[in-house]
Amino acid sequence: MTAGRPGPAVLDAAPARWPDHALDVAALRAGGWRPTPFRDFVLKVHQRCNLACDYCFVYTMADQTWRDRPAAMPPEVGRAAAHRIGEHVRAHGLAAVRVVLHGGEPLLAGRDRLVALAADVRAALPADCTAQICVQTNAVLLDEPTLRVLHGHGFAVGVSLDGTPADQDRHRRTHGGRGSAAAVDAALRLLSDSRYRSAFAGLLCTVDLAADPVDCYDALLRHAPPRIDFLLPHANHAQPPRAPANAYGDWLIAVFDRWYSAPAQEVRVRLFEDVMSLVLGGHSRSEQIGLSPVGVVVIESDGSVEQVDSLKSAYPHAAATGLNVQNDPLDAALSHPGIAARQIGTAALCDTCLACPVHRVCGAGHYAHRYEPRTGFRNPSVYCGGLRRLVEHVSARLTADLAVRLAAR
Amino acid sequence: MEDPGASQIDGDLADQGLADVTRMPLSRLLLSDDSVLTNAVRRVLSDLDQGQEIIAAFGNAP
Numbered sequence: 001m002t003a004g005r006p007g008p009a010v011l012d013a014a015p016a017r018w019p020d021h022a023l024d025v026a027a028l029r030a031g032g033w034r035p036t037p038f039r040d041f042v043l044k045v046h047q048r049c050n051l052a053c054d055y056c057f058v059y060t061m062a063d064q065t066w067r068d069r070p071a072a073m074p075p076e077v078g079r080a081a082a083h084r085i086g087e088h089v090r091a092h093g094l095a096a097v098r099v100v101l102h103g104g105e106p107l108l109a110g111r112d113r114l115v116a117l118a119a120d121v122r123a124a125l126p127a128d129c130t131a132q133i134c135v136q137t138n139a140v141l142l143d144e145p146t147l148r149v150l151h152g153h154g155f156a157v158g159v160s161l162d163g164t165p166a167d168q169d170r171h172r173r174t175h176g177g178r179g180s181a182a183a184v185d186a187a188l189r190l191l192s193d194s195r196y197r198s199a200f201a202g203l204l205c206t207v208d209l210a211a212d213p214v215d216c217y218d219a220l221l222r223h224a225p226p227r228i229d230f231l232l233p234h235a236n237h238a239q240p241p242r243a244p245a246n247a248y249g250d251w252l253i254a255v256f257d258r259w260y261s262a263p264a265q266e267v268r269v270r271l272f273e274d275v276m277s278l279v280l281g282g283h284s285r286s287e288q289i290g291l292s293p294v295g296v297v298v299i300e301s302d303g304s305v306e307q308v309d310s311l312k313s314a315y316p317h318a319a320a321t322g323l324n325v326q327n328d329p330l331d332a333a334l335s336h337p338g339i340a341a342r343q344i345g346t347a348a349l350c351d352t353c354l355a356c357p358v359h360r361v362c363g364a365g366h367y368a369h370r371y372e373p374r375t376g377f378r379n380p381s382v383y384c385g386g387l388r389r390l391v392e393h394v395s396a397r398l399t400a401d402l403a404v405r406l407a408a409r
Numbered sequence: 410m411e412d413p414g415a416s417q418i419d420g421d422l423a424d425q426g427l428a429d430v431t432r433m434p435l436s437r438l439l440l441s442d443d444s445v446l447t448n449a450v451r452r453v454l455s456d457l458d459q460g461q462e463i464i465a466a467f468g469n470a471p
């Protein structure tokens with residue numbers, strides 16, 4: 001069982017900061033629940049970044065542990081991480097996994113180091129397991145020699161881009177204050193070229209209300225990405241977003257309507273596809289929305305095993321598990337309350353969410369956005385109003401269009 | 410089997426903002442286009458057909 005509401009293990013009257021002091025994982029297991037193995041392994045190969053984006057949760061929010069870790073993941077930590085991934089894959093008979101090389105900015109580690117790390121991971125996996133190795137980069141250092149190497153070694157490359165050049169340069173600047181749009185545009189011209197296009201995984205765009213939503217979407221689309229992800233800026237009930245939640249919902253609705261109305265689908269947009277899938281009775285594939293169990297674990301540059309780095313937006317050490325790949329198997333993390341909390345479906349939702357008619361679609365949104373200092377993570381999303389508005393809009397359009405199409409045939 | 414018709418997408422599920430793809434005349438719906446809507450229905454059907462557990466992936470990489 002990976003979803004549902006296993007009541008006896010969820011101690012409603014327990015003290016603050018759910019789940020750490022209130023979710024009894026042993027009782028969950030005794031009641032028949034089984035954790036979902038990890039399929040996404042995020043390796044923080046470099047802690048520093050060559051950009052200083054003003055919304056970056058790693059450097060500008062609560063947790064500052066990046067200062068105390070090795071800037072680059074040492075080779076022995078990389079080999080230990082690869083060994084633990086292989087061990088986890090064998091223990092659970094996994095047929096496919098994804099390894100995301102992340103940062104900071106992963107290209108600061110150097111392309112040779114990334115290739116060596118990918119080789120370590122692939123060597124550690126059984127022959128019947130396929131691994132997608134992905135690099136998530138700001139693309140400032142993505143020149144042709146680097147791209148040629150990454151493409152040649154089968155990497156998928158995801159790029160962070162916030163829309164038009166003006167949108168990009170509003171927040172994504174160098175430490176000296178210069179914009180990054182021109183450098184990223186040059187990299188994306190290479191990445192979308194037919195020689196390298198098979199390596200193009202997609203674009204990540206952080207929602208900025210100062211950007212025109214349709215202009216932003218069209219600017220992203222001009223790079224012909226196979227996929228676009230729109231991310232809400234990390235925020236929580238202690239550090240709320242810069243504008244009311246409904247405004248973020250309206251921004252996303254404007255993009256949704258532009259995307260949805262195209263006669264033929266132009267690009268995959270995971271957030272919108274997930275909402276549509278959930279409305280149609282299916283499942284979500286991202287941690288942003290829905291109730292699918294989250295299969296993500298993060299390995300920091302010092303080997304620390306962490307839940308997911310977006311939790312660093314909540315409070316210092318919020319993502320910690322106390323485990324390290326040099327000492328501990330990844331299976332040990334599956335018993336951590338913070339990992340379990342993102343795998344138990346509606347049992348992780350508060351009563352306010354459970355009473356909401358769209359909770360099975362929304363799923364309380366991104367786990368990090370539910371944080372409130374007194375109670376922890378069992379709260380509605382700080383973006384609740386916007387998410388509900390988006391879900392209801394998508395549901396209404398979908399239902400109306402299906403009715404029209406079916407009646408017309 | 411006779412198509413149940415568009416009215417079948419209404420009902421209890423609609424109260425939750427949900428639609429039930431298993432009760433739609435899909436053979437007609439899926440014939441033609443490459444729209445966002447049709448592709449969404451195709452993906453849900455494919456997921457149902459494969460019957461595998463679907464997990465949520467890391468949101469900070471595509």
